[in-house]
Structures are given as C-alpha cells and as structure tokens.
Amino acid sequence: MAVTSTDSPTPGGRADLLRACRDAAIAGLVTLGMMLPLIGFRTVQNINNELVLETRPGLLLTMILIVVAGSLVISLVIRPWRQRKAAAHVAGESVQRAHVRATIAKYLTPFAIGFVLVYPILSIVFAGWQGSVKWVDNFGIQVLIYVMLGWGLNIVVGLAGLLDLGYVAFYAVGAYSYALLAKEFGLSFWILLPLAGCLSAFWGILLGFPVLRLRGDYLAIVTLAFGEIIRLVLINWVSFTNGYAGISGIPRPTFFGIPFNANDDGFAAVFGLEFTPMYRTLFLYYVIVGLALLTAFVTLRLRKLPVGRAWEALREDEIACRSLGVNTTNTKLTAFAMGAMFAGFAGSFFAARQGFISPESFTFMESAMIVAIVVLGGMGSMIGVAIAAVAMIGGTEIMRDMDFLKQIFGNSFDPTQYRMLLFGLAMVLIMIWKPRGLISTREPSTFLKERKTVAASFVKEGRG
C-alpha cells in the first residue's frame, strides 16, 4: 500500500530508505484514520436491543502494522525489483513470451478436457464413494456451471464487446422455465433443456432491442437494471413464481426415462448395480461437462462464421463496422441471443440439479461474479475464462472447508464469511496487475499462411 510515489532513481540507499519510511508512516496514518471507526469499534446489540460499542484496539493495531510492513516491502523490495526488471526489458520479449504461452495453451486444451472427463473417477478412487460426492457435486459441477456461464457471457462480452451486467437474468429465465414447465406440465429434462434455451434466447433479443444504441458503461448499467427488474418481478409476482419462498420439488432429471432412485425401476436396479446417490451426481456431472463443451464448440465454430467475425469486428470498432456495411443491429442481437441461450441451458440444468430455486440465487452478485470470471480470465479467451472460473469458484468453494484456519484464528473464525470479501479484492487486484485478464493474447480466427498469436497490446477490446 504505497501512498506517495515520486520515482526518481536516487543513488544511495539512505534516501530510498528514508522515503520508504515516510511512505510507510503515511500509509499507517491513513489506515488508522480509515479503520478507526469500522475496525476500532464494533457495534453489538445488548439484551435490551440497544446498540453498544465494543473496542478492538488489538485488531486495529495489527491491521496498521500489516499495512506499514506491506508498504515497506513494496518500496524497498518490490519496486526496485520491478525497476531492474523494466531496465532489463528487451523489446519484442512480450511477443516471444506470448508465443510460449500459446504453445502451452495448445497442449493445455486436450489435457484439460481429458482431466475433466476422468475427474470423477479420480475423486472416487482417492476419496471413496462417500467422500467424492463433495468433490464431484459441490466442486466439479459448481465450477463447471460457472465455466459454462462464463463461456456464454464470453460471447457477449468477450467477442461482441458488449458489457452485460444482467446476465444472471437469462440464467433465471432458464431456471424458472424448467421449474415451472416441469412442475406444471410434467415435461422431461431433455425436452425442456432446449426449450429453456430458446426462451432465454428470446428474452435476450427482447432485452437486447432497446439497448442497441447504447455503448460501454451505459449499456452495462442498463443491463444491470434489466437484471434487477427481472429479479424483482420474480420476487413480487407471487402467484406465478411463489415469490421469495421459491419453487421446490422440481422434478430431477432421469437417465433417458430411468429415474435415479432406489426403486425396482430405478437406475441402479435396471443396470444391476448397488444403489448409491452418487449415480445421479455422476450423471449430472457428465451432463454439465457435455453442455460446457457444447458451448465451447459452438463458440469456436461461430468465431469462424461471418456472424462471429462481425462480433469481433464490432468489438474492435463499431463505426468502422457500420461503414463497411455490417448490420450492427443483427450482430448485437445475435450475440445477446446466443449468450442468453447458453445461460438458459445452464439455468435449466441448475434448476434440475438443485430441485429448488428462489430469486436469491439470481442476485446482482451472481452477475458480477460471472463478469468477473470473464474479465479476469481475459475477455475472448476460452481457456482464460475456464481457468478464472476454476480459480474463483473453486477457490471460494475450498474456503468453505478450510478448518485449519480455525486453529490459527480461533474457533469463532468462519472462513465462508470472507469469500466475497476476497472475491472483490481479487477483482481489484487482478485488474491492477493484469487489466486484460490472465490470458491476454488471442488466437486469430483467420490467417495468411501462418497462425501468429496476437499479442495483448494489439488486442483492443471491451470498448463496447
């Protein structure tokens, strides 16, 4: 946390040291000022329901010391190191490094797909039938849902360059479509999956129409407002959606008509296996793997079609696009529709997997999370988005059961509280560290003779 920075390379460590100390002192004072009310005091309700104050001087002091130490480390270790690195920087190196990364990426994809396919088997081998439920369901399926949502949003944000902060609305449309149609009409998962996708795509076009003229921040805010409107309608239209209480008892998906239960006509009995609830989890796992791969495949193919090229052209320069005769209306609407469709698939899968949905699952925080995954992964980069989803969702899921932290910080310490805190912090830090995301290079979709990686500095995107 360096507060002042006047970087002139001064000879002699003494001046540097003095300046570092001054910076650290200022940082400490600023922290004291900022944290005095919020950390120094804690408001608690006593038995008379009145608010009273408790003081936490120890915590405040610890925090200030951490900041001071961090500031000293930054100005004495990290900053000189970065300056040396910048001095030794050779032009063209970043392009070279991008090539190396692209080579890694080439072998990463088949490896990652293979790993995802054998992951449940591995987790059964290592954690046993009982223990692997957590790893396959809470971890695998959860991460894959977000990978799929990230890839879906990647079409809108990464390819077409339209920042959509209300993406979760389409996820909600998919989930409610499945829940309501399956409960009211008893339709099966495999009929409703495409239907929910179509309904979401329809909503994508519907909400896309009015925002065609908007760009950048304005577009982001309007989509946010749409997302919130849909959630508020879901909450308040009680006769249709059952409001806050949500919809429970949603029919679970079957193995092409064979239910996953312990009955005689259940999956285990039909195939002559011993019954465990794990079969359904495994089935759901492979369904979401299939859906995610479908998303990736469709996106990759679409990038090579005229519509995909129009998306990317639109992202780079809308005015140039229009003057070349690209129909921007259709281009934007197809991007919205495609993105929304995949959210609809993911939504109906989510409803089928949970068996219960409520508006609580479709808050703005969810949209922000998906946007964060896309942006942090590197907009437009499929592998980057997948890595970001694994890191962010997997990381926060792992935080749920980090019991060893309790031994350090005491029993009242609850790591799940810090999930979103760290999530927000990670968003800010990654933006500062790598504003173009983890993987900032791009594979061109068309090339002359030889495929060359497009280095980050040539990728202009997200101007929307």
Add this chain to the structure above:
Amino acid sequence: MEIFVQQLINGITLGSIYGLIAIGYTMVFGIIGMVNFAHGDVFMVSAFVALIASLILTTWLGISSVFLSLLIVLICAMLITSLISWTIERLAYRPLRGSFRLAPLISAIGMSIFLMNFVQVAQGPRNKPIPPFFQNVIVVMEKDGYEVTLAYKQIVIWAVTAILLAAFWYLVSKTSLGRAQRACEQDQNMASLVGVDVDRTISVTFIIGAALAAVAGTLYLMYYGVVSFADGFVPGIKAFTAAVLGGIGSLPGALLGGLLIGLIETMWSAYFSIDYKDVAAFSILVVTLIFLPQGLLGRPEVEKV
C-alpha cells in the same frame, strides 16, 4: 390532496439524499468518464461511520445537545469517508487510468463487493438501529382527521442539503479548485499544459463526492434510524439513475434528478404499489438511457471517430 402533500414532503426529503449521492456520480463521470460503482457503498460506509460516531458521542461522552452531536457526526463522517474514498481512488482507480475503458468499471465493481463484505465482516450482518435524533413533528395541514406532518428531521435534512449545496456550488464555480476541475473535465491534456495538477484535481473530485455522500449517509441514518451493510447498493443505483436522468456531468442536473427520483418513488409507493417501487426506479433508468441519454440538463455526447 393531503396524501399528495404528505408524499411531496417525503419525496423531497428522499430526493435530497439521492441528489447528494448523485453529485458524486456525476462529478466523477464528468471528469474521468467512469461510473464509480463503489460510490453507493461509500455512502453506506459513511452511514456506518456516522452510526459509530454518534454512539461514541451519546453513550461515551454523553453529549446531550442534538444539534452539536449532529454537527460533530457530520464532520467525522465527512472526514473519514473522504479519506476512504481518496484511498480507493489512489489504489484501485488511478493505476487503471489510461487502461482499456472497462477496467476501472470492473475495478469499481470489485471495490463495491469488497466494501460491502468488509462492513459485513467488521460490523456484523444485522441491521443497526439507533435511537431517533428528532422526534417532533409539525402539523402542516389537517383535514378529516388526516394530518399532513413535517418532521423536524425532514426540516434538518432540507436545511443541511441546502447549506451544503450552496457551499459546494461556491466551491465549484468560484474557486480556483473548481476552475481546475472544470478544466480537467473539458480536456485533461490541455489542463495539465496550463499547469493544472490533473491527478490532484481528480483526487479532490473523489473527496468532494465522498464528502457529499457522507452527508447523505448521515442524513439517511438520521431519517430511517437504521442501517445495514447491504444498504449501499439500491440507493447507489437510484442515485446513479438520478444522475443520468438529470444529465450525467451536470451538477444542477444531479440535484434535479435526485428530487425527481425521490418524488417518483414516493408517489409510486403511495398510489400504485410499494412492492414495485424499485422496479419503477430501475425502469426510469432504462427509459432515460434509451430515449434521453443526455438527460434533462446534460449536453448530448458527440461520437467522434
């Protein structure tokens, strides 16, 4: 009629609070073209600072004069919130200046999530009620047993808003600081060529925005008597709506937009449906941006190649 007058009073009160927050949005957007998404959460943080300051004053120091304690609380909240906002700008936004256009917005969304959860972790997830500051009301009109009342706290809100806005207007239009600010708004390169410290001016913009948000936060706490960690999001969006409605970048527009949003919200709740009042506010945002993107008092944005 009586209901209308009562809602008018309530609406102007609510609108003053939205207007104060909206100025922060509109100034930051005017000067660096960024939607400061964390501004709503800065407002919420300021309400917490005010809460803690008022608890210290009343329970520890035993200051009984309401006006004196309100004044001290206001000053504390303004100072500390400004410091927080300055630090946020310094750490989370300044390194991203000159980066691609969405980077500051994403950083601001991250900051918003961070602030909200920070307050939740530091102060607990429950609602925080405080004893009311002013309880007296003035009966303005009475007809058939229905009393139209004007609470003292509403008068305080109007007065504080008016005084603060006058001071703020003086600062922006008459001082060299305000001149530097307007210069940066027009052309940052040119401003820096004629000796305006652009970085400092932007910092000051964030500080002024946060100070006004802190006033709004203190008044909000005083008006509703309760605050929770999640209270930043919806008022933040509504204040942003106000800024857009008034014409983003325009200071009188922000106040006008705030008053309009406050009035529309209270009227909607009174005459149509209280459940859908947030839907109404969000719909106004959508409709304004689509049909009147330059807002009521703003200049239309010219698209250049």
